[in-house]
Amino acid sequence: MPSSPAGRTLDVEDLTVRYGQALAVDGVTLAIEPGEVVALLGPSGCGKTTLLRVIAGFVRQAGGRVRVDGATIDHLPSNQRNIGIVFQNYALFPHMNVAENVAYGLRARGVRGPDVMARVASCLDTVQLGAFKERLPRQLSGGQQQRVALARALAVEPSILLLDEPFAALDRNLRLDMQIEVKRLQRTLGLTTILVTHDQDEAMSVADRIAVMNKGKVEQFDTPVAIYDRPQTLFVNGFIGTTNLMNGKIASLQNGTATVSLDAGATLSLPAPPGIGLGAPIQLSVRPEQLALSSVPGPDAWRIEPGLSLPLGGQLVHEARTADGGALKIVEPRRASAADTARLYCTLAADARPSLFPRST
Amino acid sequence: MRKLAEWQLALPLALAFISIFLAPLLLLVGVSFFNDDKISQPGFGQWIKFFGDPFSYKVIADTMLLGVKTVAATILVGYPLALVYLDASPRVQRVLIFIIVLPLLLSVVVRTFAWIVVLGREGVINQLLMSLGIISEPLKLLQTELGLVISLTQIEMPLMLLPLISVMSRLDPNLRDASAALGASRWRTLFTVIVPLSMPGLVAGCLLVFASSTTAFISQTVIGGVRLIYLPLLIWQQSLVVFNWPFAAVISISLLVSVLTVVSALSWFGRKSGGYVHG
Ligand SMILES: Nc1ncnc2c1ncn2[C@@H]1O[C@H](COP(=O)(O)OP(=O)(O)OP(=O)(O)O)[C@@H](O)[C@H]1O
Ligand SMILES: [Mg+2]
Numbered sequence: 001m002p003s004s005p006a007g008r009t010l011d012v013e014d015l016t017v018r019y020g021q022a023l024a025v026d027g028v029t030l031a032i033e034p035g036e037v038v039a040l041l042g043p044s045g046c047g048k049t050t051l052l053r054v055i056a057g058f059v060r061q062a063g064g065r066v067r068v069d070g071a072t073i074d075h076l077p078s079n080q081r082n083i084g085i086v087f088q089n090y091a092l093f094p095h096m097n098v099a100e101n102v103a104y105g106l107r108a109r110g111v112r113g114p115d116v117m118a119r120v121a122s123c124l125d126t127v128q129l130g131a132f133k134e135r136l137p138r139q140l141s142g143g144q145q146q147r148v149a150l151a152r153a154l155a156v157e158p159s160i161l162l163l164d165e166p167f168a169a170l171d172r173n174l175r176l177d178m179q180i181e182v183k184r185l186q187r188t189l190g191l192t193t194i195l196v197t198h199d200q201d202e203a204m205s206v207a208d209r210i211a212v213m214n215k216g217k218v219e220q221f222d223t224p225v226a227i228y229d230r231p232q233t234l235f236v237n238g239f240i241g242t243t244n245l246m247n248g249k250i251a252s253l254q255n256g257t258a259t260v261s262l263d264a265g266a267t268l269s270l271p272a273p274p275g276i277g278l279g280a281p282i283q284l285s286v287r288p289e290q291l292a293l294s295s296v297p298g299p300d301a302w303r304i305e306p307g308l309s310l311p312l313g314g315q316l317v318h319e320a321r322t323a324d325g326g327a328l329k330i331v332e333p334r335r336a337s338a339a340d341t342a343r344l345y346c347t348l349a350a351d352a353r354p355s356l357f358p359r360s361t
Numbered sequence: 362m363r364k365l366a367e368w369q370l371a372l373p374l375a376l377a378f379i380s381i382f383l384a385p386l387l388l389l390v391g392v393s394f395f396n397d398d399k400i401s402q403p404g405f406g407q408w409i410k411f412f413g414d415p416f417s418y419k420v421i422a423d424t425m426l427l428g429v430k431t432v433a434a435t436i437l438v439g440y441p442l443a444l445v446y447l448d449a450s451p452r453v454q455r456v457l458i459f460i461i462v463l464p465l466l467l468s469v470v471v472r473t474f475a476w477i478v479v480l481g482r483e484g485v486i487n488q489l490l491m492s493l494g495i496i497s498e499p500l501k502l503l504q505t506e507l508g509l510v511i512s513l514t515q516i517e518m519p520l521m522l523l524p525l526i527s528v529m530s531r532l533d534p535n536l537r538d539a540s541a542a543l544g545a546s547r548w549r550t551l552f553t554v555i556v557p558l559s560m561p562g563l564v565a566g567c568l569l570v571f572a573s574s575t576t577a578f579i580s581q582t583v584i585g586g587v588r589l590i591y592l593p594l595l596i597w598q599q600s601l602v603v604f605n606w607p608f609a610a611v612i613s614i615s616l617l618v619s620v621l622t623v624v625s626a627l628s629w630f631g632r633k634s635g636g637y638v639h640g
Contacts, residue, residue: 056538058542077541091533108549156544
């Protein structure tokens with residue numbers, strides 16, 4: 001493997017893709033830093049693969065531009081873009097053995113002689129498949145095929161690496177190993193990488209930033225922590241992690257602080273969200289671990305009707321109902337005193353950062 | 362009731378196979394070992410007569426060559442057509458598949474006489490070429506090998522295209538994209554990925570076209586005429602004109618063996634090259 005080449009920037013500007021009448025990608029803009037790993041996260045059919053296919057040059061966009069290091073690549077056919085891609089089903093050439101698969105891109109670029117095999121050997125060593133050169137793809141396990149696909153993509157020193165759900169077909173343990181492996185390789189090579197996934201844990205653990213997509217649009221493009229803690233839209237909020245939604249309205253607005261009165265029967269003071277006016281109906285979203293149970297009534301506590309409590313690893317998940325009929329999930333660390341039945345009130349935990357979204361009525 | 366063993370289910374087919382295929386074949390072999398057309402004197406006379414005559418070898422070679430030329434022409438026309446089919450939208454694919462199987466839906470006789478109209482002195486091809494000023498004299502296409510190969514190419518085309526398309530449409534479309542992303546040109550992708558992986562379909566198509574065109578008696582005689590002599594014409598003359606059945610049997614067996622030799626060589630090659638595709 002080469003010593004880390006400088007990573008490239010990748011800019012996707014206002015990209016739109018149509019299949020017939022249907023919009024598959026709808027005005028997507030992403031500015032990706034050199035050496036960054038960006039995860040495209042979203043439900044099935046939201047346009048993740050299509051976006052990758054445009055960047056790789058397999059599909060033409062209806063509008064917008066793709067730039068690598070500032071230069072547009074839209075006019076280039078895919079064989080001149082130098083973009084490495086690993087397909088979800090790996091797409092290894094079934095009639096070529098592992099070494100021939102990895103050598104394919106080098107040969108296509110006119111590399112000849114002993115250089116080819118030396119490079120193939122070093123790429124296969126990097127993915128720890130040096131002993132498998134002679135095997136055909138069908139004689140390899142899923143994880144091994146995946147590593148061959150990665151070695152094949154990396155052998156030609158691409159400027160950008162695209163990974164389309166590369167870990168989806170792997171079992172849990174292998175997936176974790178491969179995630180670490182890919183992350184390590186990407187770091188050493190300094191490769192700008194886009195990773196498509198619909199597994200949010202994968203996105204959280206592998207990516208520097210996550211673009212959450214829905215119906216062809218990017219809903220939020222941010223760091224994993226920001227996406228989790230400060231979701232910008234209801235969709236992102238619901239798609240990432242588990243959340244509780246409670247109805248209410250803005251009772252007063254003062255100096256950037258909003259007083260929210262919840263239908264469940266409590267009044268909370270929160271930072272005022274932009275663009276929401278006095279009296280507007282809102283939805284308050286709060287993570288289960290940001291709620292706390294209490295036995296003391298108060299203005300910022302609302303009464304609940306406790307339901308089941310389930311242990312989940314080191315945590316305890318409580319289910320509860322609010323006075324206005326909403327369901328809540330509350331997570332707290334498991335303690336000896338957890339089975340306290342007198343705790344009939346719910347409050348925000350001390351470090352809670354609930355989000356407010358306008359509610360259409 | 363006792364359950365039927367699986368081999369018993371195959372019994373009707375086996376019986377039919379033995380009675381209408383194996384028995385006549387054995388009969389044919391038996392008949393070939395008689396010296397006279399009354400089938401009364403056993404001997405190797407007919408075999409010696411056929412293989413002692415240099416003309417026989419020429420006819421065998423011409424017949425095999427006709428098969429090879431037809432196979433080559435169907436590949437040349439059919440392979441690009443299969444590629445077009447793969448890239449076409451589903452609606453265009455339906456139209457194409459109809460056009461492709463059309464020759465199979467027409468009677469052999471109709472097809473063959475249609476080709477006479479197309480290839481004749483005053484036929485469509487000659488009139489077109491003359492009106493475009495490409496030729497001044499009509500080309501002689503009927504009763505030539507060229508005209509015969511042209512018409513056989515069209516007639517046998519479905520046998521090439523159907524297996525080819527069925528194998529090619531099962532190929533992972535990502536393979537082409539993977540190849541392009543690795544820097545390969547379209548031609549390189551075609552020759553290093555698509556052609557090798559479509560080999561089983563190509564070989565199956567070649568087998569069918571070869572076997573069918575070398576034995577296409579009606580097309581050979583109607584379009585090729587009696588001056589182009591292939592083995593099927595020889596068999597017909599000996600069995601139904603001269604009534605020398607033992608000699609006809611010898612020619613038939615020679616045709617069968619020649620075709621089988623080429624066909625098994627091809628299918629051996631196909632197995633060797635196509636082993637990885639569905640592994
Ligand atoms: N070749 C195509 N022709 C027509 N429509 C297509 C084509 N490919 C994708 N689409 C449509 O475009 C939309 C986006 O598809 P895409 O494959 O990008 O989704 P995705 O986000 O990758 O989904 P998944 O997570 O299931 O892979 C879908 O609605 C899909 O039906
Ligand atoms: Mg996809």
